[in-house]
Amino acid sequence: MTGVEEKGARTRAAAGPGTGSLVATGLTKSFPLSRDLLGRPASRVRAVDGVDLEVTAGTTVGVVGESGSGKSTLGRLVSLLERPDTGSVVLDGVDATHLRGRALAALRTRLQVVFQDPFGSLDPTKSVGHAVAEPLLVHGRIGRSGMAAAAADLLAGVGLDPGLAGRFPEQLSGGQRQRVCIARALALEPWLLVADEPTSALDLSTRSEILNLLLGLQRDTGQSILLVSHDFATVQHLAHRVAVMYLGRIVEEGPTEEVVGNPLHPYTRALLSAVPVPDPSAQRARRRIVLHGDVPNPADPPSGCRFRTRCREAMPSCSTIDPALAEIGPAHRVACLLHAEAGTPVSTSATPRSTT
Amino acid sequence: MRNGAMRNGAMRNGAMRNGTDPLLEVEGLTIDFDGAVSQPGLVQDVSFTVSRGESVALIGESGCGKTMTAMAVLGLLPAGFRVAAGRIALGGRDLLTCSARELRAIRGRSIGAIFQDPMSSLDPTMRVGDQIAEARRLHLKERRPVALRRARELLDRVGIPNADKRLASYPHELSGGMQQRVMIASAIACDPELVLADEPTTALDVTIQAEILELLRDLRTEQGIAVLLVTHDLGVVADFCDRVVAMYAGAVVERAGVEDIFGAPAHPYTRALLDAIPQSGRPRTVLPVIPGRVPPAGSFPTGCRFEPRCDHGGHDRCRAPQHEAAVADGRYSRCARVADGDLVLAAGVGAR
Numbered sequence: 001m002t003g004v005e006e007k008g009a010r011t012r013a014a015a016g017p018g019t020g021s022l023v024a025t026g027l028t029k030s031f032p033l034s035r036d037l038l039g040r041p042a043s044r045v046r047a048v049d050g051v052d053l054e055v056t057a058g059t060t061v062g063v064v065g066e067s068g069s070g071k072s073t074l075g076r077l078v079s080l081l082e083r084p085d086t087g088s089v090v091l092d093g094v095d096a097t098h099l100r101g102r103a104l105a106a107l108r109t110r111l112q113v114v115f116q117d118p119f120g121s122l123d124p125t126k127s128v129g130h131a132v133a134e135p136l137l138v139h140g141r142i143g144r145s146g147m148a149a150a151a152a153d154l155l156a157g158v159g160l161d162p163g164l165a166g167r168f169p170e171q172l173s174g175g176q177r178q179r180v181c182i183a184r185a186l187a188l189e190p191w192l193l194v195a196d197e198p199t200s201a202l203d204l205s206t207r208s209e210i211l212n213l214l215l216g217l218q219r220d221t222g223q224s225i226l227l228v229s230h231d232f233a234t235v236q237h238l239a240h241r242v243a244v245m246y247l248g249r250i251v252e253e254g255p256t257e258e259v260v261g262n263p264l265h266p267y268t269r270a271l272l273s274a275v276p277v278p279d280p281s282a283q284r285a286r287r288r289i290v291l292h293g294d295v296p297n298p299a300d301p302p303s304g305c306r307f308r309t310r311c312r313e314a315m316p317s318c319s320t321i322d323p324a325l326a327e328i329g330p331a332h333r334v335a336c337l338l339h340a341e342a343g344t345p346v347s348t349s350a351t352p353r354s355t356t
Numbered sequence: 357m358r359n360g361a362m363r364n365g366a367m368r369n370g371a372m373r374n375g376t377d378p379l380l381e382v383e384g385l386t387i388d389f390d391g392a393v394s395q396p397g398l399v400q401d402v403s404f405t406v407s408r409g410e411s412v413a414l415i416g417e418s419g420c421g422k423t424m425t426a427m428a429v430l431g432l433l434p435a436g437f438r439v440a441a442g443r444i445a446l447g448g449r450d451l452l453t454c455s456a457r458e459l460r461a462i463r464g465r466s467i468g469a470i471f472q473d474p475m476s477s478l479d480p481t482m483r484v485g486d487q488i489a490e491a492r493r494l495h496l497k498e499r500r501p502v503a504l505r506r507a508r509e510l511l512d513r514v515g516i517p518n519a520d521k522r523l524a525s526y527p528h529e530l531s532g533g534m535q536q537r538v539m540i541a542s543a544i545a546c547d548p549e550l551v552l553a554d555e556p557t558t559a560l561d562v563t564i565q566a567e568i569l570e571l572l573r574d575l576r577t578e579q580g581i582a583v584l585l586v587t588h589d590l591g592v593v594a595d596f597c598d599r600v601v602a603m604y605a606g607a608v609v610e611r612a613g614v615e616d617i618f619g620a621p622a623h624p625y626t627r628a629l630l631d632a633i634p635q636s637g638r639p640r641t642v643l644p645v646i647p648g649r650v651p652p653a654g655s656f657p658t659g660c661r662f663e664p665r666c667d668h669g670g671h672d673r674c675r676a677p678q679h680e681a682a683v684a685d686g687r688y689s690r691c692a693r694v695a696d697g698d699l700v701l702a703a704g705v706g707a708r
Contacts, residue, residue, distance in 0.1 A: 066563060203417045203588055204417070204589075206649075208632040208633075208644070208645050212643055215642065230561060233591075236634065236639060237634035237643075257639070274562040276592055278590040283594045283595045
């Protein structure tokens with residue numbers, strides 16, 4: 001534990017006070033795509049390529065993007081399931097990037113993950129009660145005799161009947177299973193919850209139950225949530241801030257209402273325009289911004305701006321200049337040459353259209 | 357098929373005349389399960405029509421019988437499931453009296469099907485071109501080169517670039533969106549009258565979803581193809597469908613035009629589904645939920661099937677079996693209280 005404290009003392013000043021604050025800086029992660037005869041990677045795909053992300057204590061940050069944007073890899077880096085190639089993950093002032101052994105295990109209790117598929121993340125041979133109380137047992141917080149009581153408390157905490165403790169995952173509905181996963185993640189009272197598509201496998205009515213649960217938990221216990229999802233309704237409902245990813249980069253980031261109401265990056269605008277609103281007259285009056293083609297091969301991203309091959313507003317300079325995320329409004333950052341200089345009015349073609 | 361486009365336009369404006377040109381008619385469809393434990397009425401008394409060129413949504417939570425109903429239309433009910441009563445007709449022809457051989461001739465020829473996961477519906481060992489051509493060779497007895505030429509046109513039609521090259525691709529070489537386009541190409545290969553799409557965009561990114569819906573929309577306006585869309589995404593329904601059939605616990609609880617059902621639902625279940633949608637203007641607020649969950653098949657209440665979860669239940673009338681009643685022109689509700697005017701539900705999306 002001393003390792004944690006020392007590291008914490010060193011980095012605390014940079015991260016600021018609070019519990020559950022997350023500062024990720026310059027994260028990159030590449031995976032080998034093919035290997036040569038000696039097993040060395042011959043080509044690599046950069047799933048996450050220079051991402052800075054901050055989650056203020058007690059808030060929710062949503063990460064959205066298409067498949068292949070690197071949002072799930074970012075979630076895995078932040079939850080310390082993968083080690084970044086470069087960059088750092090600082091959790092509550094503690095740089096977790098180079099921690100190993102006990103110090104890492106101690107920090108892991110502070111950070112828990114909920115995955116999309118509640119069936120795949122529960123052991124079918126273990127009872128629900130065992131599943132939710134197991135983290136406490138593993139980390140030596142309780143003995144076997146304390147499991148039943150702990151399980152009942154945890155299940156009640158996520159709105160499940162404690163009587164379900166004796167059931168097995170296959171006897172539960174999808175929504176109940178997701179609640180069990182959340183109860184299990186909360187057992188160690190984490191500061192930060194990383195939720196990767198927590199509602200995507202659920203029905204509409206069950207989705208609203210899980211949204212209410214996550215909102216209530218944050219209100220009561222104040223943990224931070226990093227929400228990775230392609231379900232825009234979920235992100236819009238839960239997240240204080242949202243980051244839009246494209247090909248391993250964050251292209252726009254800001255307060256959710258600001259990004260949704262005033263999207264500035266052409267990709268964000270196209271993405272938002274593709275989300276149908278559940279109101280027939282409003283939906284049919286909207287105009288969709290059509291994106292041509294698929295997401296380019298992440299192993300061979302376009303030069304300059306990575307979105308330029310599908311961008312309607314691409315300019316010649318877009319193929320040579322790789323735009324950095326620049327702050328163009330209050331806490332609103334965009335990586336696009338149209339908005340390269342903060343405060344400079346953009347051309348009329350780039351005037352954001354209303355999405356409401 | 358220009359008149360198909362005109363029909364669509366008329367329907368989009370909400371001017372639907374039920375039964376004017378019905379293509380698919382489902383009447384009183386009841387499906388039983390005959391197994392170790394027999395379960396009668398898994399799908400109970402389901403009636404709806406789909407007109408030519410029209411798009412009808414089947415909505416409801418999982419376990420409400422949407423897919424089962426769609427499978428019955430295709431004549432593909434799993435073993436043990438049996439149509440116990442009712443009628444399914446396509447263009448006036450009774451599908452339930454057809455032999456297996458006749459049904460095979462109808463599937464793929466008159467009815468095309470698209471499912472959620474293209475990778476599990478496409479044959480991984482077969483080139484894309486042959487897969488699309490197969491339907492034409494089988495149903496229209498076309499020779500392979502002729503059918504492949506047509507497959508090439510179909511790939512163009514569904515917006516796959518480099519169609520010539522793609523004919524020789526295997527499904528795994530394509531992205532998810534492209535695979536779904538191949539599914540659509542093979543579903544429309546024989547110019548069907550009806551396409552049955554079961555959650556066709558659920559596994560796709562929103563940008564790809566929008567393109568697939570656009571493609572289906574074009575097929576409707578240009579070729580007059582009718583679409584029966586099984587989905588739980590109400591945004592997709594609002595975007596794409598003319599009429600909505602809402603199912604709960606195996607029964608149709610409401611049928612209405614899309615504007616009507618979103619504007620003023622006529623069944624507490626439909627109202628509750630709409631209320632569960634997060635409203636963009638009210639982030640981080642507690643959403644109304646439907647308490648409890650869909651009862652497991654076989655243990656449906658004898659009275660109103662939704663009553664145990666309903667905000668407006670507890671009345672004597674709720675305990676009696678509910679029947680579908682016309683509440684307005686072309687609108688049906690299976691709530692006795694709404695039909696009698698005893699219960700008036702809030703109007704509007706997110707009214708609560």
